[in-house]
Amino acid sequence: MAARITRVKLKDFRSIADCDVELQPLTLLIGLNGSGKSNFLDSLRFLTDSMHMPLEQVLEARFGIGALLRKMPRDQYMAGFSISIEFNLEGGVFGNYRLTIEAGPNSSFTIAQEECQVGIDEFRVTAGSVVHATDGVPAFTGDRPALVAFGTLPPFAPVFNLLASMTFCSPDPEKMRRPAPLGPGKVLSRDAGNAADVLMRLLRVAPKTVNRLNQYLTTLNPQFREVRVKESQNFRWLAFVPANPAQWVLDSSAVSDGTLRATGILLALFQAHGLNPPISVIGLEEPESNLHPAAAGVLLDAFLEASCQVPVIASTHSADLLDREDVPIDSLLAVNLVEGETRIAPIDEAGKSIWRDRLYTAGELLRTNQLFPQSIVVQSR
Numbered sequence: 001m002a003a004r005i006t007r008v009k010l011k012d013f014r015s016i017a018d019c020d021v022e023l024q025p026l027t028l029l030i031g032l033n034g035s036g037k038s039n040f041l042d043s044l045r046f047l048t049d050s051m052h053m054p055l056e057q058v059l060e061a062r063f064g065i066g067a068l069l070r071k072m073p074r075d076q077y078m079a080g081f082s083i084s085i086e087f088n089l090e091g092g093v094f095g096n097y098r099l100t101i102e103a104g105p106n107s108s109f110t111i112a113q114e115e116c117q118v119g120i121d122e123f124r125v126t127a128g129s130v131v132h133a134t135d136g137v138p139a140f141t142g143d144r145p146a147l148v149a150f151g152t153l154p155p156f157a158p159v160f161n162l163l164a165s166m167t168f169c170s171p172d173p174e175k176m177r178r179p180a181p182l183g184p185g186k187v188l189s190r191d192a193g194n195a196a197d198v199l200m201r202l203l204r205v206a207p208k209t210v211n212r213l214n215q216y217l218t219t220l221n222p223q224f225r226e227v228r229v230k231e232s233q234n235f236r237w238l239a240f241v242p243a244n245p246a247q248w249v250l251d252s253s254a255v256s257d258g259t260l261r262a263t264g265i266l267l268a269l270f271q272a273h274g275l276n277p278p279i280s281v282i283g284l285e286e287p288e289s290n291l292h293p294a295a296a297g298v299l300l301d302a303f304l305e306a307s308c309q310v311p312v313i314a315s316t317h318s319a320d321l322l323d324r325e326d327v328p329i330d331s332l333l334a335v336n337l338v339e340g341e342t343r344i345a346p347i348d349e350a351g352k353s354i355w356r357d358r359l360y361t362a363g364e365l366l367r368t369n370q371l372f373p374q375s376i377v378v379q380s381r
Protein backbone atom coordinates (compact mmCIF):
# COMPACT_ATOMS: atom_id res chain seq x y z
CA MET A 1 0.00 0.00 0.00
CA ALA A 2 1.45 3.36 -1.07
CA ALA A 3 1.82 6.09 1.53
CA ARG A 4 -0.99 8.64 1.47
CA ILE A 5 -2.71 11.29 3.54
CA THR A 6 -6.10 10.03 4.69
CA ARG A 7 -7.49 12.86 6.82
CA VAL A 8 -7.08 16.63 7.22
CA LYS A 9 -8.06 18.65 10.27
CA LEU A 10 -7.87 22.45 10.31
CA LYS A 11 -8.44 24.90 13.12
CA ASP A 12 -8.78 28.67 12.53
CA PHE A 13 -6.90 28.65 9.22
CA ARG A 14 -7.97 31.64 7.11
CA SER A 15 -11.79 31.41 6.85
CA ILE A 16 -11.92 27.81 8.11
CA ALA A 17 -12.84 27.68 11.79
CA ASP A 18 -12.98 23.92 12.16
CA CYS A 19 -12.60 21.23 9.52
CA ASP A 20 -12.22 17.45 9.78
CA VAL A 21 -12.49 15.55 6.49
CA GLU A 22 -11.32 12.27 5.02
CA LEU A 23 -9.49 12.35 1.71
CA GLN A 24 -10.34 9.91 -1.07
CA PRO A 25 -8.09 8.93 -4.01
CA LEU A 26 -10.03 11.69 -5.81
CA THR A 27 -11.36 14.54 -3.66
CA LEU A 28 -13.39 17.33 -5.22
CA LEU A 29 -14.02 20.51 -3.23
CA ILE A 30 -17.35 21.81 -4.51
CA GLY A 31 -18.50 25.35 -3.78
CA LEU A 32 -19.09 28.86 -5.08
CA ASN A 33 -16.30 31.35 -5.70
CA GLY A 34 -15.09 32.82 -2.41
CA SER A 35 -16.43 29.96 -0.29
CA GLY A 36 -12.97 28.89 0.93
CA LYS A 37 -12.00 26.03 -1.36
CA SER A 38 -8.59 27.55 -2.07
CA ASN A 39 -8.01 28.04 1.65
CA PHE A 40 -8.26 24.29 2.18
CA LEU A 41 -5.74 23.62 -0.59
CA ASP A 42 -3.46 26.33 0.75
CA SER A 43 -3.34 24.66 4.17
CA LEU A 44 -1.72 21.62 2.56
CA ARG A 45 0.51 23.80 0.40
CA PHE A 46 1.56 25.60 3.58
CA LEU A 47 2.81 22.29 5.01
CA THR A 48 4.72 21.50 1.82
CA ASP A 49 6.29 24.95 1.63
CA SER A 50 7.35 24.75 5.29
CA MET A 51 9.30 21.57 4.54
CA HIS A 52 11.35 23.44 1.91
CA MET A 53 11.95 26.94 3.29
CA PRO A 54 11.99 28.92 6.55
CA LEU A 55 8.55 29.64 7.96
CA GLU A 56 9.19 33.37 7.74
CA GLN A 57 9.42 33.06 3.96
CA VAL A 58 6.35 30.80 3.83
CA LEU A 59 4.36 33.41 5.75
CA GLU A 60 5.74 36.36 3.78
CA ALA A 61 4.58 34.68 0.56
CA ARG A 62 1.09 34.81 2.10
CA PHE A 63 1.38 38.44 3.26
CA GLY A 64 2.27 37.57 6.84
CA ILE A 65 0.71 35.53 9.59
CA GLY A 66 -2.18 37.98 9.92
CA ALA A 67 -3.48 36.88 6.54
CA LEU A 68 -3.76 33.27 7.77
CA LEU A 69 -5.55 33.97 11.04
CA ARG A 70 -9.30 33.52 11.10
CA LYS A 71 -11.04 36.85 11.44
CA MET A 72 -13.61 37.20 14.23
CA PRO A 73 -16.39 39.76 14.67
CA ARG A 74 -15.35 43.34 15.48
CA ASP A 75 -12.08 42.98 13.56
CA GLN A 76 -10.60 40.54 16.04
CA TYR A 77 -8.43 37.60 15.00
CA MET A 78 -7.70 34.20 16.44
CA ALA A 79 -4.31 33.94 18.10
CA GLY A 80 -3.11 31.11 15.88
CA PHE A 81 -4.01 28.17 13.67
CA SER A 82 -3.30 24.46 13.46
CA ILE A 83 -3.04 21.98 10.60
CA SER A 84 -3.27 18.26 11.33
CA ILE A 85 -3.09 15.25 9.05
CA GLU A 86 -3.50 11.51 9.44
CA PHE A 87 -1.74 9.14 7.08
CA ASN A 88 -1.02 5.56 6.10
CA LEU A 89 2.54 4.59 5.25
CA GLU A 90 3.85 1.63 3.32
CA GLY A 91 3.66 -1.56 5.31
CA GLY A 92 0.35 -0.61 6.88
CA VAL A 93 1.82 1.84 9.42
CA PHE A 94 -0.57 4.57 10.59
CA GLY A 95 0.32 7.96 12.01
CA ASN A 96 -0.54 11.61 12.46
CA TYR A 97 1.15 15.00 12.41
CA ARG A 98 0.04 18.35 13.83
CA LEU A 99 1.54 21.83 13.51
CA THR A 100 0.27 24.81 15.54
CA ILE A 101 1.44 28.35 14.77
CA GLU A 102 0.70 31.24 17.12
CA ALA A 103 0.89 34.95 16.35
CA GLY A 104 2.97 37.36 18.41
CA PRO A 105 3.38 41.14 18.53
CA ASN A 106 4.44 43.08 15.43
CA SER A 107 3.59 40.25 13.00
CA SER A 108 5.91 37.81 14.77
CA PHE A 109 5.05 34.14 15.20
CA THR A 110 6.10 31.01 17.05
CA ILE A 111 5.69 27.30 16.50
CA ALA A 112 3.59 26.73 19.60
CA GLN A 113 3.22 22.98 19.26
CA GLU A 114 4.30 20.24 16.90
CA GLU A 115 3.84 16.53 17.24
CA CYS A 116 4.20 13.47 15.08
CA GLN A 117 3.40 9.83 15.71
CA VAL A 118 4.38 6.97 13.42
CA GLY A 119 3.43 3.62 14.87
CA ILE A 120 5.22 3.44 18.23
CA ASP A 121 7.63 6.29 17.38
CA GLU A 122 6.75 9.88 18.19
CA PHE A 123 8.05 13.32 19.05
CA ARG A 124 6.45 16.37 20.64
CA VAL A 125 7.77 19.92 20.57
CA THR A 126 6.42 22.85 22.57
CA ALA A 127 7.62 26.42 22.00
CA GLY A 128 10.81 25.22 20.33
CA SER A 129 11.76 22.61 22.94
CA VAL A 130 11.45 18.85 22.54
CA VAL A 131 9.34 17.55 25.39
CA HIS A 132 9.25 13.94 24.21
CA ALA A 133 11.03 11.86 21.57
CA THR A 134 11.33 8.09 21.25
CA ASP A 135 14.14 7.96 18.70
CA GLY A 136 16.68 10.60 19.65
CA VAL A 137 16.67 14.36 19.20
CA PRO A 138 18.38 15.76 16.09
CA ALA A 139 19.67 19.31 16.07
CA PHE A 140 17.15 21.74 14.63
CA THR A 141 16.63 25.47 14.32
CA GLY A 142 13.46 27.26 15.27
CA ASP A 143 12.88 28.76 11.83
CA ARG A 144 11.40 25.57 10.42
CA PRO A 145 9.14 22.81 11.72
CA ALA A 146 11.03 20.19 13.74
CA LEU A 147 9.87 17.53 11.25
CA VAL A 148 12.48 18.86 8.81
CA ALA A 149 15.17 17.68 11.28
CA PHE A 150 13.34 14.61 12.58
CA GLY A 151 12.80 13.61 8.96
CA THR A 152 16.47 12.60 8.84
CA LEU A 153 15.61 9.75 11.23
CA PRO A 154 14.25 6.53 9.68
CA PRO A 155 10.88 6.45 11.51
CA PHE A 156 9.96 9.97 10.42
CA ALA A 157 11.58 10.17 6.98
CA PRO A 158 8.45 8.84 5.22
CA VAL A 159 6.34 11.54 6.89
CA PHE A 160 8.71 14.29 5.75
CA ASN A 161 8.63 12.87 2.20
CA LEU A 162 4.83 12.69 2.31
CA LEU A 163 4.50 16.37 3.19
CA ALA A 164 7.39 17.63 1.08
CA SER A 165 6.17 15.83 -2.05
CA MET A 166 2.72 17.37 -2.39
CA THR A 167 2.43 19.52 -5.50
CA PHE A 168 -0.13 22.16 -6.46
CA CYS A 169 -0.93 23.63 -9.83
CA SER A 170 -3.05 26.37 -11.39
CA PRO A 171 -1.63 26.74 -14.91
CA ASP A 172 -1.02 30.28 -16.13
CA PRO A 173 -1.28 30.36 -19.96
CA GLU A 174 0.89 33.48 -20.18
CA LYS A 175 3.72 31.74 -18.30
CA MET A 176 3.28 28.62 -20.45
CA ARG A 177 3.63 30.66 -23.64
CA ARG A 178 7.12 31.88 -22.81
CA PRO A 179 10.21 29.83 -23.69
CA ALA A 180 11.81 28.73 -20.42
CA PRO A 181 15.46 27.95 -19.63
CA LEU A 182 16.29 24.25 -19.79
CA GLY A 183 15.52 22.47 -16.53
CA PRO A 184 15.09 18.94 -15.19
CA GLY A 185 11.30 19.10 -15.17
CA LYS A 186 10.96 16.89 -12.13
CA VAL A 187 7.81 18.55 -10.81
CA LEU A 188 5.45 20.91 -12.59
CA SER A 189 5.62 24.40 -11.11
CA ARG A 190 2.48 25.94 -9.69
CA ASP A 191 1.99 28.15 -12.77
CA ALA A 192 3.11 25.37 -15.17
CA GLY A 193 5.80 27.66 -16.53
CA ASN A 194 8.16 24.65 -16.81
CA ALA A 195 5.62 22.55 -18.74
CA ALA A 196 8.05 21.90 -21.61
CA ASP A 197 10.66 20.53 -19.18
CA VAL A 198 8.12 18.18 -17.58
CA LEU A 199 6.93 16.97 -20.97
CA MET A 200 10.52 16.35 -22.08
CA ARG A 201 11.16 14.23 -18.98
CA LEU A 202 7.99 12.22 -19.60
CA LEU A 203 8.95 11.67 -23.23
CA ARG A 204 12.20 10.11 -21.98
CA VAL A 205 10.89 7.98 -19.11
CA ALA A 206 7.21 7.36 -19.85
CA PRO A 207 6.34 7.71 -23.57
CA LYS A 208 3.15 5.68 -23.10
CA THR A 209 1.99 8.23 -20.55
CA VAL A 210 2.58 11.01 -23.09
CA ASN A 211 0.52 9.07 -25.63
CA ARG A 212 -2.30 8.88 -23.10
CA LEU A 213 -1.96 12.60 -22.38
CA ASN A 214 -2.22 13.33 -26.09
CA GLN A 215 -5.38 11.23 -26.34
CA TYR A 216 -6.97 13.38 -23.66
CA LEU A 217 -5.70 16.56 -25.32
CA THR A 218 -7.26 15.55 -28.65
CA THR A 219 -10.56 14.78 -26.96
CA LEU A 220 -10.49 18.15 -25.20
CA ASN A 221 -9.50 19.98 -28.39
CA PRO A 222 -9.92 17.97 -31.63
CA GLN A 223 -7.94 20.64 -33.47
CA PHE A 224 -4.71 19.06 -32.15
CA ARG A 225 -3.39 15.53 -32.13
CA GLU A 226 -0.30 15.93 -29.93
CA VAL A 227 1.90 18.31 -27.99
CA ARG A 228 5.67 18.35 -28.52
CA VAL A 229 8.74 20.11 -27.16
CA LYS A 230 10.94 22.53 -29.11
CA GLU A 231 14.42 23.67 -28.07
CA SER A 232 16.72 26.46 -29.13
CA GLN A 233 19.66 28.19 -27.43
CA ASN A 234 19.09 26.58 -24.04
CA PHE A 235 15.34 27.30 -24.03
CA ARG A 236 12.33 25.01 -24.33
CA TRP A 237 8.68 25.60 -25.19
CA LEU A 238 5.60 23.62 -26.15
CA ALA A 239 4.47 23.09 -29.73
CA PHE A 240 1.13 21.68 -30.88
CA VAL A 241 0.63 19.42 -33.91
CA PRO A 242 -2.71 20.04 -35.68
CA ALA A 243 -5.00 17.13 -36.50
CA ASN A 244 -4.23 17.78 -40.18
CA PRO A 245 -0.47 17.07 -40.43
CA ALA A 246 -0.24 19.18 -43.57
CA GLN A 247 -0.74 22.27 -41.45
CA TRP A 248 2.04 24.07 -39.62
CA VAL A 249 2.98 23.04 -36.11
CA LEU A 250 1.90 25.82 -33.76
CA ASP A 251 4.13 27.14 -31.01
CA SER A 252 2.62 27.74 -27.60
CA SER A 253 2.50 31.47 -28.35
CA ALA A 254 -0.11 30.83 -31.05
CA VAL A 255 -2.65 28.64 -29.22
CA SER A 256 -5.53 29.58 -26.98
CA ASP A 257 -5.53 29.99 -23.22
CA GLY A 258 -7.90 27.04 -22.94
CA THR A 259 -5.60 24.68 -24.83
CA LEU A 260 -2.58 25.71 -22.77
CA ARG A 261 -4.45 25.42 -19.50
CA ALA A 262 -5.81 21.98 -20.46
CA THR A 263 -2.27 20.86 -21.32
CA GLY A 264 -1.01 22.13 -17.97
CA ILE A 265 -3.75 20.28 -16.08
CA LEU A 266 -3.01 17.04 -17.95
CA LEU A 267 0.72 17.40 -17.26
CA ALA A 268 -0.04 18.01 -13.58
CA LEU A 269 -2.16 14.85 -13.44
CA PHE A 270 0.27 12.55 -15.28
CA GLN A 271 3.63 14.01 -14.22
CA ALA A 272 4.28 11.52 -11.41
CA HIS A 273 5.84 8.73 -13.47
CA GLY A 274 9.51 8.13 -12.72
CA LEU A 275 9.81 10.46 -9.73
CA ASN A 276 11.54 9.48 -6.49
CA PRO A 277 10.34 10.28 -3.91
CA PRO A 278 6.94 9.97 -5.54
CA ILE A 279 4.41 12.79 -5.56
CA SER A 280 2.09 12.27 -2.60
CA VAL A 281 -0.76 14.63 -3.57
CA ILE A 282 -1.68 16.57 -6.71
CA GLY A 283 -3.71 19.69 -5.89
CA LEU A 284 -5.53 21.57 -8.65
CA GLU A 285 -7.24 24.94 -8.34
CA GLU A 286 -10.39 25.26 -10.47
CA PRO A 287 -9.01 23.18 -13.36
CA GLU A 288 -12.10 23.86 -15.48
CA SER A 289 -11.22 27.57 -15.87
CA ASN A 290 -10.94 28.69 -19.52
CA LEU A 291 -12.19 25.31 -20.75
CA HIS A 292 -15.36 24.75 -22.75
CA PRO A 293 -18.13 23.28 -20.56
CA ALA A 294 -18.28 20.24 -22.85
CA ALA A 295 -14.70 19.41 -21.83
CA ALA A 296 -15.64 18.91 -18.17
CA GLY A 297 -16.56 15.25 -18.56
CA VAL A 298 -13.23 14.49 -20.22
CA LEU A 299 -11.49 16.28 -17.39
CA LEU A 300 -13.27 14.07 -14.85
CA ASP A 301 -12.10 10.96 -16.73
CA ALA A 302 -8.52 12.24 -16.48
CA PHE A 303 -8.96 12.88 -12.74
CA LEU A 304 -10.27 9.38 -12.15
CA GLU A 305 -7.49 7.74 -14.16
CA ALA A 306 -4.69 9.76 -12.56
CA SER A 307 -6.05 9.25 -9.04
CA CYS A 308 -5.48 5.50 -9.40
CA GLN A 309 -1.77 6.33 -9.10
CA VAL A 310 -1.61 9.55 -7.03
CA PRO A 311 -4.30 11.14 -4.82
CA VAL A 312 -5.87 14.14 -6.54
CA ILE A 313 -7.57 17.08 -4.80
CA ALA A 314 -9.30 19.64 -7.00
CA SER A 315 -11.38 22.70 -6.17
CA THR A 316 -14.23 23.47 -8.55
CA HIS A 317 -17.51 25.29 -8.95
CA SER A 318 -18.29 23.58 -12.27
CA ALA A 319 -21.66 21.84 -12.40
CA ASP A 320 -20.70 20.49 -15.83
CA LEU A 321 -17.86 18.53 -14.21
CA LEU A 322 -20.41 16.71 -12.03
CA ASP A 323 -23.03 16.05 -14.70
CA ARG A 324 -22.48 12.29 -14.78
CA GLU A 325 -24.14 9.44 -12.94
CA ASP A 326 -20.80 7.77 -12.27
CA VAL A 327 -19.40 10.68 -10.26
CA PRO A 328 -18.11 9.08 -7.02
CA ILE A 329 -20.35 10.83 -4.50
CA ASP A 330 -17.98 10.01 -1.61
CA SER A 331 -15.31 12.03 -3.40
CA LEU A 332 -17.31 15.25 -3.06
CA LEU A 333 -16.75 17.71 -0.25
CA ALA A 334 -19.27 20.54 -0.12
CA VAL A 335 -17.80 23.94 0.75
CA ASN A 336 -20.11 26.70 2.01
CA LEU A 337 -19.43 30.13 3.46
CA VAL A 338 -21.83 30.95 6.30
CA GLU A 339 -21.47 34.29 8.12
CA GLY A 340 -17.84 34.54 7.07
CA GLU A 341 -16.98 31.00 8.15
CA THR A 342 -16.08 28.23 5.72
CA ARG A 343 -17.67 24.87 6.38
CA ILE A 344 -16.34 21.79 4.61
CA ALA A 345 -17.87 18.33 4.89
CA PRO A 346 -19.20 15.43 2.79
CA ILE A 347 -22.51 15.97 1.01
CA ASP A 348 -25.42 15.76 3.43
CA GLU A 349 -27.68 12.69 3.45
CA ALA A 350 -30.51 14.44 1.61
CA GLY A 351 -28.24 15.25 -1.31
CA LYS A 352 -26.74 11.77 -1.33
CA SER A 353 -30.21 10.20 -1.31
CA ILE A 354 -31.31 12.28 -4.30
CA TRP A 355 -28.13 11.28 -6.15
CA ARG A 356 -28.47 7.57 -5.28
CA ASP A 357 -32.09 7.54 -6.50
CA ARG A 358 -30.87 9.06 -9.78
CA LEU A 359 -33.31 11.94 -9.41
CA TYR A 360 -30.54 14.45 -10.16
CA THR A 361 -26.87 14.37 -10.97
CA ALA A 362 -24.45 16.04 -8.58
CA GLY A 363 -24.12 18.79 -11.18
CA GLU A 364 -27.86 19.43 -11.19
CA LEU A 365 -27.83 19.55 -7.40
CA LEU A 366 -25.08 22.16 -7.57
CA ARG A 367 -27.00 24.25 -10.12
CA THR A 368 -30.08 24.27 -7.89
CA ASN A 369 -28.00 25.04 -4.79
CA GLN A 370 -28.79 21.70 -3.18
CA LEU A 371 -25.25 20.54 -2.35
CA PHE A 372 -24.69 21.17 1.35
CA PRO A 373 -22.10 19.97 3.86
CA GLN A 374 -23.44 17.56 6.45
CA SER A 375 -22.92 20.11 9.20
CA ILE A 376 -25.31 22.66 7.67
CA VAL A 377 -29.00 22.32 8.50
CA VAL A 378 -31.25 23.90 5.90
CA GLN A 379 -34.63 24.88 7.35
CA SER A 380 -36.43 24.95 4.01
CA ARG A 381 -36.05 21.21 3.45
